[in-house]
Amino acid sequence: MDDLSQYLDLYIQTSKEYIQSLNAALLVLEKNPAEKTAIEDVFRNAHSLKSQSAAMGFEQTGYLCHVVEDVFYEIKQERMSLTAELADRLFAAFDALGASLASIEKEQKEVDLSQYTEALKKLSGVTTSGAGKTQRTDSQAVPADVPAHIPAVPEQTPPAAPKVAINTIAVKVEVLDEMMNLLENLLIEQLSLKHIASKLTEERAADLVNYSNASKKILAGLQYQIMKARAVPVSLVFDHFPRAVRDLARAENKQIELTVTGRDLELDRTIVDRLDEPLIHLLRNAVSHGITGSGTITLAAERIKDYAQISVSDDGQGIDWPQVAAKAGLPEGETNSKLLKEALFSGISTSTEVTQISGRGVGLMAIKKMVDNFGGVIDIRSERGKGTTFAIKLPLTLAIAKALIFTVNQRYFALPTLSIDRIVNVPANTMVKMADQEAFVLDEMDVPLIRLDAKLTPLHGEQPVKPDQSDRQNLLAIIVGEHSERVALVVDSVLDTTDIVIKPVPDALKGITGFTGVTILSDGKTALIINPEELL
Numbered sequence: 001m002d003d004l005s006q007y008l009d010l011y012i013q014t015s016k017e018y019i020q021s022l023n024a025a026l027l028v029l030e031k032n033p034a035e036k037t038a039i040e041d042v043f044r045n046a047h048s049l050k051s052q053s054a055a056m057g058f059e060q061t062g063y064l065c066h067v068v069e070d071v072f073y074e075i076k077q078e079r080m081s082l083t084a085e086l087a088d089r090l091f092a093a094f095d096a097l098g099a100s101l102a103s104i105e106k107e108q109k110e111v112d113l114s115q116y117t118e119a120l121k122k123l124s125g126v127t128t129s130g131a132g133k134t135q136r137t138d139s140q141a142v143p144a145d146v147p148a149h150i151p152a153v154p155e156q157t158p159p160a161a162p163k164v165a166i167n168t169i170a171v172k173v174e175v176l177d178e179m180m181n182l183l184e185n186l187l188i189e190q191l192s193l194k195h196i197a198s199k200l201t202e203e204r205a206a207d208l209v210n211y212s213n214a215s216k217k218i219l220a221g222l223q224y225q226i227m228k229a230r231a232v233p234v235s236l237v238f239d240h241f242p243r244a245v246r247d248l249a250r251a252e253n254k255q256i257e258l259t260v261t262g263r264d265l266e267l268d269r270t271i272v273d274r275l276d277e278p279l280i281h282l283l284r285n286a287v288s289h290g291i292t293g294s295g296t297i298t299l300a301a302e303r304i305k306d307y308a309q310i311s312v313s314d315d316g317q318g319i320d321w322p323q324v325a326a327k328a329g330l331p332e333g334e335t336n337s338k339l340l341k342e343a344l345f346s347g348i349s350t351s352t353e354v355t356q357i358s359g360r361g362v363g364l365m366a367i368k369k370m371v372d373n374f375g376g377v378i379d380i381r382s383e384r385g386k387g388t389t390f391a392i393k394l395p396l397t398l399a400i401a402k403a404l405i406f407t408v409n410q411r412y413f414a415l416p417t418l419s420i421d422r423i424v425n426v427p428a429n430t431m432v433k434m435a436d437q438e439a440f441v442l443d444e445m446d447v448p449l450i451r452l453d454a455k456l457t458p459l460h461g462e463q464p465v466k467p468d469q470s471d472r473q474n475l476l477a478i479i480v481g482e483h484s485e486r487v488a489l490v491v492d493s494v495l496d497t498t499d500i501v502i503k504p505v506p507d508a509l510k511g512i513t514g515f516t517g518v519t520i521l522s523d524g525k526t527a528l529i530i531n532p533e534e535l536l
Contacts, residue, residue, distance in 0.1 A: 011056050012105045018049040019101065022068075022094050023243045026087060030246070033075075033082045042072050049097070060113040061100050064093060067117050071124045080124065084250070089119055091243065173269070176230050180399055183226050184501040187400070190219050191498070191522035223499075227397055231266035234301050234310070237275045238263045241283060241299060248287040255294035256287060262301030267308055268397040271374065275310070278370045281363040282312040282390050290316030290388055306395075306402055307376075307418045313389040319382040324348070338485050341380055372531060374398065375416055375502075375516050379482065393418060401502060403519070404478065405495040405527060408452045412527035413491075414500055414519055419532050421479040421486060423494060428474060440488065442479070449477065451490045456514075480532045489532065498522075502529060 025041040032038075050065035068090065074080040093116045100110040193215070197208045242258050249256040279299070286297045291314055298313045325334040328343035345368040367390075371378045374394050382388040395401050395418055403414040404423075426449070430440045438449040477488035500519040516531045 290314035
């Protein structure tokens with residue numbers, strides 16, 4: 001094992017792919033047991049994992065893979081059928097292989113897999129004493145894709161391999177993170193250079209402006225390549241959801257099909273790393289609350305302009321909004337969609353019982369918090385009897401974002417363009433009064449006006465400025481939100497749209513809602529990055 005330790009990282013990486021492929025093939029066979037391609041996929045991946053494990057000295061892992069081959073050989077010869085119970089045993093065996101691989105990755109030793117091996121041996125009726133040592137009662141020979149033994153790794157120096165081009169290399173995550181930090185600092189310096197150039201006279205600034213423009217192009221190329229290097233496909237998370245939905249559906253005795261689209265969409269690895277938990281919550285809700293007997297869940301990912309949208313849809317019974325209103329203590333017959341959605345994310349549960357899958361009401365609240373931490377937005381569309389869609393909008397990266405810079409009370413703020421619908425001047429003749437709330441008419445709909453000078457000033461320890469209700473002059477407003485849930489943020493001035501480097505909220509502002517971080521502007525000033533959903 002010591003001599004082969006240099007190959008451990010490669011073994012871990014390829015073994016994870018084999019186990020994922022085993023799960024995917026078995027999911028196909030559950031629906032169509034006669035699918036020969038899927039059977040061959042199981043043979044090929046189990047055999048490859050067996051061979052590599054044996055060569056690396058992980059005998060129990062290799063042995064279990066060999067028994068899996070035996071089971072599928074019996075299925076292939078039509079001496080066994082792939083029943084739901086057998087599929088459960090095989091999925092459990094694949095999970096055990098995954099657990100053993102995790103132990104190998106962490107401690108360089110495998111876990112005890114004997115109980116899974118013996119259970120499958122009893123089901124197949126084949127006497128298997130070790131990897132490559134199968135005995136059958138019939139006269140059939142061992143198939144070509146299940147060799148009688150695994151050749152030992154030769155001790156002599158192998159012949160020199162032909163030269164090949166190296167198209168990919170492994171880069172440690174820490175190296176990419178440090179590259180990203182350097183890029184962020186370089187971006188800040190480039191913005192400062194642009195600011196300095198803008199302060200010079202035209203004659204003196206000409207050379208500096210040319211230099212600034214040239215460096216900006218180089219920086220943009222560097223930024224693109226680094227972001228591309230950090231990007232990973234969402235399939236790294238999506239690919240294990242078909243198995244998860246299958247297990248959840250069986251636990252509730254339901255027939256549910258999961259359709260996945262957009263699995264090749266690439267996002268920053270930091271976002272992909274954190275996607276698993278919110279999406280599994282949404283899938284559990286769809287299985288437990290959305291679909292009653294049988295149905296389809298669709299998991300989709302797509303890029304829309306400068307953001308990514310990931311949605312979970314089901315064709316089930318839809319959300320019972322009157323029940324949500326009752327659970328949240330809202331008035332009977334409440335129809336305000338914003339209040340109802342806030343109630344749904346507040347931690348209530350419409351389930352009548354607590355199960356291992358759902359029922360405690362914390363799932364959606366946790367999802368909302370995670371999406372807010374991403375600087376993203378989550379929306380719900382649901383129609384009773386037709387189904388529900390949860391749509392999550394996320395930035396493509398958590399480190400650099402395109403944002404609108406504006407001022408309020410001579411202070412600078414940044415708002416990610418992901419949240420912005422448009423910027424408008426609000427004429428006096430379009431302003432109306434709704435109870436205690438100012439509003440104006442936009443696209444034949446009343447849009448509430450939020451004066452940020454009153455909303456933001458208390459966060460800085462100053463006395464709040466009471467909006468002058470008699471001030472009917474034109475206002476400058478940023479429209480955020482969608483459709484009937486739009487609001488208008490009244491600001492003093494809009495300066496620019498630019499890429500910003502997102503830094504954590506300083507300690508002095510931690511615990512105060514409404515901000516997701518800070519950024520440094522081109523002139524060195526600091527701007528707070530606003531999260532409008534938290535602020536409002």
